[in-house]
Amino acid sequence: MEIEEKRLKAETQDINKIVSIILATGMYTTIFFYLVGLILVFMKGTPIPRLSQQYFHSFGDFFAALFGLHARAFLYLGTIFLILTPVSRVIISIFAFKREKDYKYVGVTAIVFLIILISVIVGSVFKINVG
Amino acid sequence: MLTEFLFLFLVAIFAGFFGALVGIGGGVIIVPALTLLFHLPIHMAIAASIVSVIATSIAGARSYVDQQITNVRLGMFLEISTTGGALIGALIGVLMHGYVLSLIFGALIFYMAIMSYRSRNKEEKMIDSGAYDAIRLDGIAKKLQLEGTYHDEALGRDVRYNATKPIEGSVVASLAGVGSGLLGIGGGVIKVAAMNTMMSIPMKASVATSKFMIGVTAATSAVVYFIAGGINVYVVAPVALGTMLGATGGSIVMNKLHSKVIKMIFFILMIYLGYEMIAKGLSTGYNIKIPGLM
Numbered sequence: 001m002e003i004e005e006k007r008l009k010a011e012t013q014d015i016n017k018i019v020s021i022i023l024a025t026g027m028y029t030t031i032f033f034y035l036v037g038l039i040l041v042f043m044k045g046t047p048i049p050r051l052s053q054q055y056f057h058s059f060g061d062f063f064a065a066l067f068g069l070h071a072r073a074f075l076y077l078g079t080i081f082l083i084l085t086p087v088s089r090v091i092i093s094i095f096a097f098k099r100e101k102d103y104k105y106v107g108v109t110a111i112v113f114l115i116i117l118i119s120v121i122v123g124s125v126f127k128i129n130v131g
Numbered sequence: 132m133l134t135e136f137l138f139l140f141l142v143a144i145f146a147g148f149f150g151a152l153v154g155i156g157g158g159v160i161i162v163p164a165l166t167l168l169f170h171l172p173i174h175m176a177i178a179a180s181i182v183s184v185i186a187t188s189i190a191g192a193r194s195y196v197d198q199q200i201t202n203v204r205l206g207m208f209l210e211i212s213t214t215g216g217a218l219i220g221a222l223i224g225v226l227m228h229g230y231v232l233s234l235i236f237g238a239l240i241f242y243m244a245i246m247s248y249r250s251r252n253k254e255e256k257m258i259d260s261g262a263y264d265a266i267r268l269d270g271i272a273k274k275l276q277l278e279g280t281y282h283d284e285a286l287g288r289d290v291r292y293n294a295t296k297p298i299e300g301s302v303v304a305s306l307a308g309v310g311s312g313l314l315g316i317g318g319g320v321i322k323v324a325a326m327n328t329m330m331s332i333p334m335k336a337s338v339a340t341s342k343f344m345i346g347v348t349a350a351t352s353a354v355v356y357f358i359a360g361g362i363n364v365y366v367v368a369p370v371a372l373g374t375m376l377g378a379t380g381g382s383i384v385m386n387k388l389h390s391k392v393i394k395m396i397f398f399i400l401m402i403y404l405g406y407e408m409i410a411k412g413l414s415t416g417y418n419i420k421i422p423g424l425m
Binding site: 023024030031035041042046048049075076078079082084090093108112115120124 | 353
């Protein structure tokens with residue numbers, strides 16, 4: 001095997017490992033919050049609301065629900081972790097490629113992150129009317 | 132109440148398992164199930180679907196990355212066009228009638244279904260003859276180090292492959308992004324086609340890499356729904372848990388199946404999808420009703 005090919009393979013395995021750890025952490029955190037939330041739902045016997053709603057009006061509201069052991073706070077947290085997992089995979093990959101001195105892919109990954117940021121802005125400008 | 136959650140959970144397991152087999156997020160199963168069987172408003176179903184698509188992607192992607200089938204560089208490279216597409220898709224969705232796009236997508240998916248059906252026996256022949264390895268890396272693919280290797284369990288050996296036409300592949304992959312931004316699907320079907328048929332990446336590496344990319348594409352769309360307040364966390368939680376479980380199972384089974392089987396499942400799914408898209412386009416655009424599920 002050529003040296004260059006060997007280096008690329010070792011580097012790829014390192015990055016694979018980092019990606020795998022991030023995905024696992026995000027997944028188990030999400031599962032934890034969802035399970036706690038669902039257990040609280042079952043204990044209180046809340047039916048599934050058919051309309052989406054504004055769950056919290058402020059941070060204070062959110063923390064009050066969290067410490068008051070309201071199901072929605074935990075289900076909300078689980079959802080936030082779920083959405084942020086792929087995003088954090090992108091952010092951390094930028095640093096992983098940088099550590100491997102693979103600057104081409106630092107650039108590629110940074111562009112992906114930039115597009116996600118732009119989407120967040122676009123998302124808040126064009127408020128869509130849902131359910 | 133308990134049965135409602137159980138129902139959502141079971142539907143989601145099925146969608147996740149099936150999605151992992153063919154490299155899609157499972158949104159095409161979840162959206163019709165939530166609207167038709169669970170009678171949720173379509174917007175809420177799409178929002179729930181998008182979040183669960185992230186869940187399948189995370190569970191499936193991790194298993195494939197661990198099995199070393201995923202081509203992380205290829206995924207990162209194509210993510211530029213899928214997230215870019217998702218952004219454009221969301222913008223177009225605001226400005227343009229959805230039915231026009233449904234019809235275009237329907238036609239595109241039918242075309243891909245036929246391509247996949249015609250090449251169903253080609254895959255293992257190409258691996259056997261070393262054709263994937265023999266494909267010459269073109270200049271850009273070489274610069275981007277898009278070549279790769281994975282271990283095929285059904286064939287019992289390592290498969291080496293090169294990549295070609297990265298620009299053409301990117302253009303097709305961006306359509307997957309548009310689809311996710313607009314319709315709330317992961318767009319895995321289109322991503323797989325972009326890699327397998329355009330860029331000459333073996334089917335299994337394409338499926339694994341598609342799963343890897345779906346999370347980031349769907350997260351982009353999910354943020355929009357989340358900010359807009361369209362996500363019902365009571366629905367999302369059991370659906371996301373179910374899809375994760377199903378996707379984990381599906382991605383373990385996938386590498387044990389022959390790619391001919393995967394291609395046939397892919398073909399049937401795309402015929403169904405294409406039909407639904409066209410039915411939706413005709414119904415919302417021209418008020419022509421043909422029997423459809425969505």
